[in-house]
Amino acid sequence: MLNLRKLVKNYKETGALAEQCSIFSFIDDCCFLTKTGAVGAVIQLEGIDYECLDQGDLDNATKRLEAAFRLFGPEFRVYQYLFKSHFQPDSPL
Secondary structure, eight states: OOOHHHHHHHHHHHHHHHHHHOOOEESSSSEEEETTTTEEEEEOOOOOOOGGSOOHHHHHHHHHHHHHHHTTOOOOOOOOOOOOOOOSSSSSO
16 A cells, blocks of 8 residues: 655655755856855756657666766765756647
């Protein structure tokens, strides 16, 4: 039987972005300063349609993302926030 409490546990424990990263000011459109003096950057990536990929292509995309994260090094923290939206085609069919 599906336990609904376990299903929504992570959702209930998730807080606001300000609880995770206290932003002090913005430097430009993608860089900001925190109240502790750290510098942060926002990187936006276009998602892939994983449902249309075969296993080899999906593994390749996953390895490329892991390699990109490794470029940051151990002194960086990488947080991922997912904003899911419906696809809006540019032109009507």
